[in-house]
Amino acid sequence: MELFFANPENIQADEIILDDFERKHALNVLRKSPGEPLAVTDGVGNLFRTTIISEKPQVRLKINGREHHPLPRPKIILAVGFIRPNRLEFILEKGTELGVSAFYLIQTVYANYASGNTGRWQKILRQAMKQSLQYYLPQVQVFASLHDFLTSSEFCTLRLAAIDRNHPLLLDVLNEQFNAKPESVCLAIGPEGGFNPEEVDLFQEYGFHAVSLGKSRLRTETAALSGISIIRQFIH
Structure with missing residues (x-):
């Protein structure tokens, strides 16, 4: 699984917008295109299952599901x-x-x-x-x-x-x-x-x-x- 990161401020109820660094990685390195799935985390324990819905002017992702993972202890x-x-x-x-x-x-x-x-x-x-x-x-x-x-x-x-x-x-x-x-x-x-x-x-x-x-x-x-x-x- 290839994992992407999105700042919590760029995550809405049903949509995520990738920042410029993640956008370049998705489009230019991995050659992702609309309709393809992406796994995204917000860095505070949440994993989002998404689908690319647009790539210009920003990469916008539709949230299909989310999981919360508790912080490992200790x-x-x-x-x-x-x-x-x-x-x-x-x-x-x-x-x-x-x-x-x-x-x-x-x-x-x-x-x-x-x-x-x-x-x-x-x-x-x-x-x-x-x-x-x-x-x-x-x-x-x-x-x-x-x-x-x-x-x-x-x-x-x-x-x-x-x-x-x-x-x-x-x-x-x-x-x-x-x-x-x-x-x-x-x-x-x-x-x-x-x-x-x-x-x-x-x-x-x-x-x-x-x-x-x-x-x-x-x-x-x-x-x-x-x-x-x-x-x-x-x-x-």
């Missing part, structure tokens, strides 16, 4: 210190494909970067959502410090921070904590250089379990995807 949240833009974008893309619901990007002590192209991030998230046939577009939030992030993380039921090899393995902590399935799981990954001692203390103060991802020293993007993959084992 919700997976990935908090990561800023790293090089291309590596951060890799995390956004692959993390979305692995089912991450929200990305929290943090300016930590050892982070060498503090911003990015948010418009490009949204395109990456959208494409990854469609590629993996998911119906929820992940959220992205930026925090100016670890303290700012931690004071906003009350919603997260199970809190995990990858610190170093001297702490319990993530696998073991999940085995202990998943006796009662949490509503949400937050995994925090440091930038190159990891977290400094004061940040580690802050994590503990706010109820995060310090965990290890194994003996090897991993790049931030490798650590993030490794941790998310381990968490997925316990969800599914």
